[in-house]
Amino acid sequence: MMASLDTAFWITTLSILGLLVLSAFFSGSETALTASSRGKLRAQADKGSLGAATALKITEDNERLIGSVLLGNNLVNILAASLATALFTRIFGDSGVALATLVMTLLVLVFAEVLPKTYAITNPEVAASRVAPPIRLIVLVLSPVVAAVRALVRVILRLFGVTTDPNDAILSYHEEIAGALALGHSEGVVEKEDRDRLLGALDLGHRTVEEIMLHRSQIETINIDDPVDEIIAQCVNSSHTRLPAWRDDPENIVGVIHSRDLMREVHRLVVEADGKFAAVTRLDLMSVAREPYFVPETTPLDEQMRQFLTQRRHFGLVIDEYGALLGLITLEDILEEIVGEIEDEHDEDAPDPIHRLSDGTIEIDGAMTIRDLNRAMDWNLPDEEANTVAGLVIHEAQLIPEAGQIFRFHGFRFEVADRADNRLTRLRIRAM
Known part of the structure; x- marks a missing residue:
């Protein structure tokens, strides 16, 4: 009987220790796989790490992963506690229950929770790569049970009016x-x-060409029916290398004249005429005009940049769904959304668009974009409903304000400093 008791004691003790090791494995695995950076795992996987590749695969469905790990962890913890209670009760009698609870709480806390999770959080990618293969097997084995638990949880949540979408990421x-x-x-x-x-x-x-385009009222264009010498002078004196050309109506764009193409043709005609500039009157502007490239207003900026690079273009005319001209956009405009304002030796020095007053108020042009203002002032004004600051004021006020009117929203005080027709030309803004 004594030999039997000794054998049962050691088998139970070893079983408890083994279950604690499994509990530590599950706890550390959960922390490593949820705390690891998918970007770093992707970099390791690209270098040939099979463990990192496996970790990436199993973390695609975090709900199933965490459900499997928690199920395994709870199983081994409950089983270890049950065996410890039985063992301590056999040795110490009724007081063994309390003693087993105290001992197992300390063992689980130190060796099955804090220790493995501390290691995992300090080396998440390394730990995730190591535990991913066995965890993948455990997920496959426990997936039917986890699926049933997930379904039950959703039913219970639905009873309380909470709906969940398993395909939605918690955080993009x-x-x-x-x-x-x-x-x-x-x-x-x-x-x-x-x-x-x-x-x-x-x-x-997440942004479209309409948000950053140059409005049609600010576009410099060419009337292709103007005298050739006037057009040449306009192109030479313009700060832009590409100018849209129209005929009959400013919105009837028939081509885009590149100053380099124009000068090349002018040079050819003048040389053929033995240096006589009057020969440019024979210039056919449509022969040097490039075909206009039209861009829908709803095109995302990343897609439009790809189109510019693929088609080797730098310039596009923005149109709405009816084909009406709205403005123009260039590759440089898109790049400026990333790196900020790009200026060259031909750009005119522009004054600071933000005039700072002594009381902390700033004065700006109403046409200034909300994004530019946020960047310059490190603010967070919303730009979902309007592109410009004037547009935001009109949207919030639900009317076109008069000069001198004051509004307060989004934690700022807006004062209409000046108005021309239906445009808010100057605004004063102060954080409240």
């Missing part, structure tokens, strides 16, 4: 990266300029 990559950049900037690790560039690149897919 865009929000995750943006949050990390904002945190890094607030802690002084990421410079404002670097944050703005990275966020600008991330936002390209």
